[in-house]
Amino acid sequence: MSSTTNASATAKRTYPKRRKPFRPNGWTIAGWAFLILLLIFTIVPMAWMISTSLKTQFASIQQPPDWIPDNPNLKQYRTLLNPNNELGAQFLRYFRNSLWVSTMTTILGLVVAVPAAYAFSRFTFPGKDALFFSVLVRNMFPVVVFLIPLFILMKNLGLIDSQWSLILTYLTFGLPLSIWLLKGFYDNIPPELERAARIDGATRFQAFRLIVMPLSAPGIIATAIYSFIQGWNEYVYARTFLNSEEKMTMPIGLQKFFTENSSNWPGLMAASFIMSVPVVVLFLMLQRYFVQALTEGAVKH
Amino acid sequence: MQLTAESPPNEPRRKRGLLANIAHHWADYVYILPAILVMVLVIGYPIVYTVWLSFHDTPIRTGDHIFNGVDNYREILSSPKFWKTTKNTFVWTIGSTGGAFILGFAAALVLHKQFIGRGVVRAILLIPYVISAVAAAYVWKWMLHSDYGLISGVLKDWGIIDQNLVLLDSKDRVLPTVIVVNIWKEFSFVMIMMIAGLQTVPEQLLRAARVDGAGVWQQFTHVTVPYLKNVILITTLLLFVANLNSFTLVYLMTGGGPANASQLWITDIYNIAFRSLGYGLASAYSVILFLVMLAAGWYYVRILTQGSKRGAS
Numbered sequence: 001m002s003s004t005t006n007a008s009a010t011a012k013r014t015y016p017k018r019r020k021p022f023r024p025n026g027w028t029i030a031g032w033a034f035l036i037l038l039l040i041f042t043i044v045p046m047a048w049m050i051s052t053s054l055k056t057q058f059a060s061i062q063q064p065p066d067w068i069p070d071n072p073n074l075k076q077y078r079t080l081l082n083p084n085n086e087l088g089a090q091f092l093r094y095f096r097n098s099l100w101v102s103t104m105t106t107i108l109g110l111v112v113a114v115p116a117a118y119a120f121s122r123f124t125f126p127g128k129d130a131l132f133f134s135v136l137v138r139n140m141f142p143v144v145v146f147l148i149p150l151f152i153l154m155k156n157l158g159l160i161d162s163q164w165s166l167i168l169t170y171l172t173f174g175l176p177l178s179i180w181l182l183k184g185f186y187d188n189i190p191p192e193l194e195r196a197a198r199i200d201g202a203t204r205f206q207a208f209r210l211i212v213m214p215l216s217a218p219g220i221i222a223t224a225i226y227s228f229i230q231g232w233n234e235y236v237y238a239r240t241f242l243n244s245e246e247k248m249t250m251p252i253g254l255q256k257f258f259t260e261n262s263s264n265w266p267g268l269m270a271a272s273f274i275m276s277v278p279v280v281v282l283f284l285m286l287q288r289y290f291v292q293a294l295t296e297g298a299v300k301h
Numbered sequence: 302m303q304l305t306a307e308s309p310p311n312e313p314r315r316k317r318g319l320l321a322n323i324a325h326h327w328a329d330y331v332y333i334l335p336a337i338l339v340m341v342l343v344i345g346y347p348i349v350y351t352v353w354l355s356f357h358d359t360p361i362r363t364g365d366h367i368f369n370g371v372d373n374y375r376e377i378l379s380s381p382k383f384w385k386t387t388k389n390t391f392v393w394t395i396g397s398t399g400g401a402f403i404l405g406f407a408a409a410l411v412l413h414k415q416f417i418g419r420g421v422v423r424a425i426l427l428i429p430y431v432i433s434a435v436a437a438a439y440v441w442k443w444m445l446h447s448d449y450g451l452i453s454g455v456l457k458d459w460g461i462i463d464q465n466l467v468l469l470d471s472k473d474r475v476l477p478t479v480i481v482v483n484i485w486k487e488f489s490f491v492m493i494m495m496i497a498g499l500q501t502v503p504e505q506l507l508r509a510a511r512v513d514g515a516g517v518w519q520q521f522t523h524v525t526v527p528y529l530k531n532v533i534l535i536t537t538l539l540l541f542v543a544n545l546n547s548f549t550l551v552y553l554m555t556g557g558g559p560a561n562a563s564q565l566w567i568t569d570i571y572n573i574a575f576r577s578l579g580y581g582l583a584s585a586y587s588v589i590l591f592l593v594m595l596a597a598g599w600y601y602v603r604i605l606t607q608g609s610k611r612g613a614s
Contacts, residue, residue, distance in 0.1 A: 027517050031411040035422065038408055041485065042426050048451050049440045061449040064458035112335040119332035126322050143546050144567045145587040148354070148574050149347035172343035175336055204328075233433035235549045240575065251435040255553065258439060265443050272436035283431045287424055290431075294490065295497035 053077070053270035060265045076270035091271065093246060094253030099278075101166050101238075101249055102231035109171040109178055109227045110220060116175075117182030118208060122191065143173070143236060151240055165241045166249070170234060174227040181226075181293055185219030186212065222289035229279050229290075250275045348591075355585035361578045373585035382561065382569075390545070390566045392476055393483075397544045400484040402537055405491025410521075412492065413499045423496075430489045438553035441482045445469050469555055472562040479551055479563055486550065487543070491536055498532035499525070542597055545590070566590050 024032075047067075052060050054072040082088035120128065150169060151160070159165035189212055197207040213220075235251040242248050248256070254271055261267055283290055323330075355373055357366040377383050412423055429437065444451045445468050453466045468478040502525055510520045526533070548567045551557065557564035557572065570590070574583035 031414075034407060035411045038404070039422065039425065042429060042489075044451075045437070045440045045444060045485070046428065048444055049436075052443065063449065063454045065449075065451050065454040112339060115332035116336035119329055123326065123329040123332075125326035125329040126319060144548060144570055145351060145591050146344070146347045147571070148580050148583055148587070149350035150343065152350070152580075153342075153346060168339065169343060172339045175340060179336065229431060233435070235433070235435050235553075236571075251433055251549075254435050254439065265449075268439055269443065272439055276432040276436050279431050279433070280428055283427070284424060287427075291427075291493055291497070294493050 049269045049273055052266050053273050055266050057264055057266055076267045077274070079267070080270055080274060090245070091253065091257075091274075094248055094250045095274070097163065097248060098232055098250040101163050101170070102228045104163075104167045105170040105174065105231040106224050106228045108167065109174050110224060112171065113175055113178035113182055113223065114213075114220070117179045118186055118212065120179065121183045121186035147236065147240055150237075154241060160241060161243045161247060163242070163247055163249075166231075166234075166238055169237050169241075170227070170231045174230055177293075178223045178227060181223050182216065182219050185216045189215050218289060218292070221286060222293040225282055225286050225290055226293040228282065232279050351584045351587050351591075354581055355588045357581045359579065359581040366581075369581075373582050374589070376582060377586050377589065382564075385561060386564045386566060386569050389476060389562070389564055393480060393551075393563075393565055394541060394544045396477070396480040397483045397487070397547075398537055398540045400480065401488040401540060402491050404484060404488040406495050408488065408492040409495035409499060412496055423492075426492060427489045429486050434486065434547075434549035435553060437482070437486050438550050441485075442469065442554050445478065470559055472559055475555055475559065475563045479554055482554065483544070483547065483550055487540065491540065494532060494536040495529070498529045502528050538597060538600065542594060545594065 051067060051069060053076055054074070055066075055069040056071070056073070056075070059066065059069060059071075079085060080088055080091045083092055119125075146169075154160050154165040157165075159168070193211050193215075194204075194207040197211050198204065202210065233251065234249075235255075238249045238252050239255070242252065254268070254275060257271055258268055354366070356368060356370060358369040358372070359366055408426060412419060445453075447453065447465050447467050447470060450466075452468075453462070456462045456466060457464075468474045506524050506528065507520050510524045515523060546567060548565075548571065551563055551565055552568050552571065555563040557568045566586070567590075570583050570586045573579045573586060
């Protein structure tokens with residue numbers, strides 16, 4: 001696969017103007033075939049989700065299955081997004097709840113992570129390495145291990161059935177990655193810039209706010225979209241901490257929808273689709289940052 | 302000692318006692334204090350509490366905690382169900398990690414090459430990783446439906462099978478099936494990591510190997526893979542841990558069934574804790590899982606810190 005790239009690179013070096021004629025070798029063809037199969041594997045479930053969501057309940061259980069619905073209609077979407085019927089009102093409430101929880105998680109997570117990452121990047125203080133190590137180790141902890149004690153903790157704090165229990169949990173679980181990620185960005189901002197500002201009479205905080213913060217904006221965006229998506233998709237804790245209908249987030253709402261209307265596959269698929277739209281749009285818009293969030297740290301060095 | 306808290310960065314270190322040193326740096330701790338506080342509350346406390354609880358019997362009726370030594374551990378380790386679940390967890394974790402890694406790495410190798418539409422392809426392949434496991438679980442459950450599912454329907458239509466394909470309700474097929482779904486969900490994580498890794502492989506190294514007569518495959522095994530050793534290790538480790546912890550997909554698609562054929566440690570712990578309300582037992586179970594993670598975690602942090610040391614020098 002890579003041989004053609006390399007071959008053309010060599011060709012470019014020797015004869016800059018001439019391009020090698022396109023002659024795919026076995027590796028290239030195998031690569032393309034593989035890619036096409038992989039794309040099919042990836043797309044079919046998503047296409048089927050959309051296709052089913054446009055069908056009537058009756059049409060959805062026809063065999064053999066129809067790829068393109070005969071009479072596509074938006075009935076399911078209209079029901080789900082209509083605040084005036086019961087199902088729609090419920091669904092929109094889940095949506096709003098998810099939005100609230102994910103947004104608060106993201107904002108508060110940054111408020112906590114940014115100064116910590118900055119300190120880990122810039123200062124030397126006793127216990128720094130041990131603390132940073134403990135931040136990293138969290139990445140390895142099984143989420144469910146925390147479920148029982150956190151449930152009891154939240155009960156004692158009176159936060160069961162409050163969305164704050166989720167916000168607190170998500171933001172903490174997101175911290176290690178956020179700190180790690182942001183520290184990487186701060187490490188790349190030369191301290192001389194701050195020193196210059198300090199010489200000009202800025203306090204340490206001013207230097208941080210006026211010099212470092214703007215320069216680390218990409219890191220902050222990357223961290224933010226990562227924690228938003230995590231908060232939006234989380235299921236186990238939301239299921240365990242929330243009891244009442246009006247507090248639930250989308251993943252739990254979807255599950256409720258499934259148990260209550262288990263034969264309404266078009267409705268369930270429409271709900272899944274609506275639930276996926278915000279994160280997919282966010283991801284597509286800010287793809288570069290998301291990819292950075294995933295790969296930073298592991299690959300950089 | 303007259304010391305200002307606001308010492309400029311990179312001030313040369315002076316020798317002080319530990320307490321004086323900490324006092325000197327009090328302003329530095331202010332920055333990390335919020336992070337430390339929430340982590341102690343949400344992570345530190347639960348760990349201690351889980352370990353403590355794992356040595357106690359927690360009858361539901363009274364809500365007491367009665368110390369019972371290692372009875373919880375004995376009960377778990379001596380139950381035949383635990384060993385079956387362990388086997389499932391092993392198959393699930395290794396299968397998912399291996400499958401996603403091979404698929405993701407292969408995709409990265411193809412996508413490493415420039416071509417028109419590469420960005421679009423990469424974005425499409427990443428969507429399963431971004432969407433919620435809940436949505437993914439339901440779509441696949443629907444596609445794999447024994448009576449009305451897409452997969453059964455299409456295969457029947459093409460004449461490949463004559464009877465409906467039973468996957469999620471079959472004891473033998475359920476685990477491989479959920480593994481495939483899991484690979485669908487997470488292979489692009491590997492892909493993204495490996496694309497980033499491949500960009501760091503110096504072209505001169507590959508060229509040198511070519512000059513020495515190495516073919517595409519030899520360049521791959523002798524140059525690319527050794528060069529990416531750290532990235533490969535970290536990626537597989539992260540994936541390994543994620544799979545060991547993965548709950549939503551299996552829980553929503555199969556609930557651990559049929560007849561525990563897809564029961565994993567995680568789903569088992571959840572059921573013990575929140576269905577049978579056996580907090581003590583579930584805590585002991587969690588501690589066992591936790592120890593397995595810790596071994597992996599120790600290794601992970603070692604690779605990670607080695608990497609940053611090398612990067613700094």
